[in-house]
Amino acid sequence: MISSVLPTYNRAPLSFVKGEGSWLVEADGRRFLDLGAGIAVNTLGHANPDLAQVLKDQADTLWHVSNLYRIPAQEALADRLVELTFADTCFFTNSGTEAAELAIKMARKYWYEKGHPEKTGIITFEGCFHGRSTGAIAASGSEKMVKGFGPLMPGFVHLPFGDWDSVADHVTDSSAAILIEPVQGEGGIRVVPDAALKTLRRICDEKGALLILDEVQCGVARTGRLFAHEYAGVTPDIMMIAKGIGGGFPLGAVLATEEAASGMTAGSHGSTYGGNPLGCAVGLRVLDIVSDPGFLAEVNRKGALLRQKLEGLTAAHPDLFEEVRGEGLMLGLKCRIAPADLVAKGYEAGLLTVPAADDTVRLLPALNISDDDISEAVARLEQAAAALSSSA
Numbered sequence: 001m002i003s004s005v006l007p008t009y010n011r012a013p014l015s016f017v018k019g020e021g022s023w024l025v026e027a028d029g030r031r032f033l034d035l036g037a038g039i040a041v042n043t044l045g046h047a048n049p050d051l052a053q054v055l056k057d058q059a060d061t062l063w064h065v066s067n068l069y070r071i072p073a074q075e076a077l078a079d080r081l082v083e084l085t086f087a088d089t090c091f092f093t094n095s096g097t098e099a100a101e102l103a104i105k106m107a108r109k110y111w112y113e114k115g116h117p118e119k120t121g122i123i124t125f126e127g128c129f130h131g132r133s134t135g136a137i138a139a140s141g142s143e144k145m146v147k148g149f150g151p152l153m154p155g156f157v158h159l160p161f162g163d164w165d166s167v168a169d170h171v172t173d174s175s176a177a178i179l180i181e182p183v184q185g186e187g188g189i190r191v192v193p194d195a196a197l198k199t200l201r202r203i204c205d206e207k208g209a210l211l212i213l214d215e216v217q218c219g220v221a222r223t224g225r226l227f228a229h230e231y232a233g234v235t236p237d238i239m240m241i242a243k244g245i246g247g248g249f250p251l252g253a254v255l256a257t258e259e260a261a262s263g264m265t266a267g268s269h270g271s272t273y274g275g276n277p278l279g280c281a282v283g284l285r286v287l288d289i290v291s292d293p294g295f296l297a298e299v300n301r302k303g304a305l306l307r308q309k310l311e312g313l314t315a316a317h318p319d320l321f322e323e324v325r326g327e328g329l330m331l332g333l334k335c336r337i338a339p340a341d342l343v344a345k346g347y348e349a350g351l352l353t354v355p356a357a358d359d360t361v362r363l364l365p366a367l368n369i370s371d372d373d374i375s376e377a378v379a380r381l382e383q384a385a386a387a388l389s390s391s392a
């Protein structure tokens, strides 16, 4: 008999009943150190008292009014995002997938309104992940995600990851945009080199295409910069964010330049819940905290500390691990074993990590994780690794 919850996930047999900072408490009382943070979502840890207060205050005041009216918290968050980034305008969503949908629509509408209705093609890269809507799975082209869901939305061109010099050959007169994650998350913490992002920006400028960056996972201070593309010194035309911006409250956004957004006039897009007072109040507080230069410096210091310890672990277990990769507190352990085995041994050691493609285990702790918890996490990983080595 089918479970009451649609069985689309292979869930670990763990039920958490309480969270506190970087720790989660299981129903049976066991405490787990969380290096997954709800898949890069709980930016400031579980049940952050500051965010909880903002949420409670907003809950006591106003939850939802719809976008038929102005929403002060939404305007404040949009103003702040515009101040801090390349963007001139923002649209709020409840998830990364919805942000992907709008980013794709916005790029196509831009060219349509410019008198180029033929420019509909979107170039994406192998291993990418942009969500699970019919549009987003078409964007990924991954066999596993698209199988049985056709016919797929046409117009996507999938290129290999890493062959940056050949991208220009695939951008044609019918291309609307290049869509890429500066650091692939689900794809296995694969960093697009700065030089490659610069190349993509140049190709877009030369050939007349928009650059869309998906920073749903790598954005919002995760890599040690407020947004990952800042490392390359280039800016996109359109950017998607979600995950970290809500700190655990479902919130996403599309940020765009005035030019790229010029096709999106009144009535062209909408959302019932997107940008509601609850999400925006929390998002504004998250953004205020993580955009502080002192906070970002700490993310970098902690990222370097965790990375150094992981390099040690990798050197001690060359049979299990190939390399450490990523930026800031978005790190991946490329494994020589099945990543699911390491994740499972982690559970036994009271540690939560997240598997990804390309034989990688992701480490995505809360950005305010303590140095002690970093040391404890690596000790537990060491325990998991030792168990795997001895069983091999």
Ligand SMILES: *Cc1c(COP(=O)(O)O)cnc(C)c1O
Pocket: 094, 095, 096, 097, 098, 100, 129, 130, 131, 132, 181, 185, 186, 214, 215, 216, 217, 218, 242, 243
């Ligand atoms: C998680 C993710 C998405 C989809 O976000 P949802 O909130 O799950 O819809 C899109 N792009 C990237 C890079 C992601 O990591």
